[in-house]
Amino acid sequence: MAQATRRRGRRARAVLAVVAAVAFGVAGCDAGGGQEPGAAASRTPSPRPTPLWDTRPGSVAAVGDSITRGFDACAVLTDCPEVSWATGDSEEVDSLAVRLLGRAGAAGRSWNYAETGARMEDLPEQIARAVRRRPELVAVMAGANDACRESVSAMTPVAEFRADFEAALRTLREALPKAQVYVASVPDLKRLWSQGRTNALGKQIWKLGICPSMLGDADAMDTAAVERRAAVQQRVEDYNEVLREVCAEDRRCRTDDGAVYAYRFGTAQLSRWDWFHPSVEGQAELAEIAYRTVTAPGP
Numbered sequence: 001m002a003q004a005t006r007r008r009g010r011r012a013r014a015v016l017a018v019v020a021a022v023a024f025g026v027a028g029c030d031a032g033g034g035q036e037p038g039a040a041a042s043r044t045p046s047p048r049p050t051p052l053w054d055t056r057p058g059s060v061a062a063v064g065d066s067i068t069r070g071f072d073a074c075a076v077l078t079d080c081p082e083v084s085w086a087t088g089d090s091e092e093v094d095s096l097a098v099r100l101l102g103r104a105g106a107a108g109r110s111w112n113y114a115e116t117g118a119r120m121e122d123l124p125e126q127i128a129r130a131v132r133r134r135p136e137l138v139a140v141m142a143g144a145n146d147a148c149r150e151s152v153s154a155m156t157p158v159a160e161f162r163a164d165f166e167a168a169l170r171t172l173r174e175a176l177p178k179a180q181v182y183v184a185s186v187p188d189l190k191r192l193w194s195q196g197r198t199n200a201l202g203k204q205i206w207k208l209g210i211c212p213s214m215l216g217d218a219d220a221m222d223t224a225a226v227e228r229r230a231a232v233q234q235r236v237e238d239y240n241e242v243l244r245e246v247c248a249e250d251r252r253c254r255t256d257d258g259a260v261y262a263y264r265f266g267t268a269q270l271s272r273w274d275w276f277h278p279s280v281e282g283q284a285e286l287a288e289i290a291y292r293t294v295t296a297p298g299p
Contacts, residue, residue: 052251055295057136057180059109060097062086063126063168064141067187068114072271073280076205079116085278085286086139087112093283096139096182096290111135119145120161120239123168131175138172138179139290141260143186143239148211152231155213162242169250181253182294184286185240185261189214190233192276195267202275210276236261254298259289 062068062084070088074080082088087110088095089103097110111133113126120142130138146156156164172179189211196202197218206215214232217225240261247253267275269282278286 053180053254053298054136055297057100057294059133059135060087060100060106060137060139061110061130061133061135062097062112062114062139062141063123063130064114064139064184065118065143065145066114066116067144067278067286068112068139068141069116070283071116072274072277073283076273077208081112083280083283084112084114085283085290086110086114086141088283090280090283092280093287095283095287096294099287099291100137100294114141117145118142119156120164120168121156123164124171127168127171128175131172131179134176134179136179137182137294139182139184140168141184141286143236143243144189144211146239147186147189147213147232147235149213152213152228152235155232155235158235158238158242161239162246165242165246169246169253173250178252180294181247181250182290183243183247183253183255184290185243185256185258186236187263187265188233188261189236190229192265192270193218193229195265195270196275198267199275201273202270205274206276210274215276254293254296256289256293259293260286263289 064086066072066079068084068086070080070083072078072080073083083090083093085093085095087097087106089098089106095106095110097106100106101109111130113130115122115126118126123140123142127138143161146161149155169181172181193214196206196215203218206218214229216228240258244255244257247255263285265278265282265285269279269285271277271279271282
């Protein structure tokens with residue numbers, strides 16, 4: 001009897017030990033981040049957040065000034081939108097729209113609302129027209145005419161330039177909150193002067209009124225002329241800083257980070273008529289800069 005009792009006691013203690021071990025194992029697994037059998041199989045991966053920037057937008061609208069209209073690229077004092085860096089269909093340029101959408105896609109899903117002579121104050125109205133097409137990308141190049149005025153004193157003040165650009169983006173956002181914006185920097189007008197002044201024909205065209213604040217008295221090197229050109233260059237740099245700052249406040253806006261301003265246009269990239277506006281080759285370079293910026297990986 002005593003021996004049987006001892007055997008039953010040993011069995012009871014063994015059972016208790018097994019129960020305790022199981023209990024401890026479960027508790028330890030939970031403490032270490034374990035999970036019930038089958039839990040791993042039932043877990044689904046968290047969906048990746050949709051990126052804010054789409055490197056392949058499905059449609060493009062362009063706004064801005066004469067550069068985006070291809071002015072003086074094909075004929076003297078004439079728009080030539082077919083070679084526009086933004087929306088043209090020229091095979092020599094391979095525009096931003098063609099690179100993004102293909103030639104057939106660009107023909108039906110890209111639009112050019114730029115106007116020769118336009119300044120930043122004209123941008124809100126251009127965008128108001130563009131949003132009726134509901135573009136997924138709006139390409140902007142504006143500001144050169146704000147610096148290219150009759151005189152230095154007539155240049156658009158920086159504060160006004162900023163207010164006009166902000167108004168343009170508000171117009172876009174009110175209509176198309178998710179549209180993307182590519183903003184090209186204002187070219188280095190002083191470099192364009194330094195290249196074009198080597199051509200006698202170009203200087204004659206300049207006298208018709210092309211950017212007098214920079215190109216007037218093209219060969220003058222006196223103190224007043226030097227200071228005038230420096231003031232125009234500084235204003236362009238101020239405009240580009242505004243473009244960067246305002247664009248940075250919009251999560252779906254990208255600038256070229258000064259790439260157009262820094263591009264060293266040579267005579268081959270300038271119009272053979274006015275030696276100031278981009279030639280067909282120059283338009284192709286602008287298209288490459290824009291495409292590189294739009295398709296760069298990002299958030």
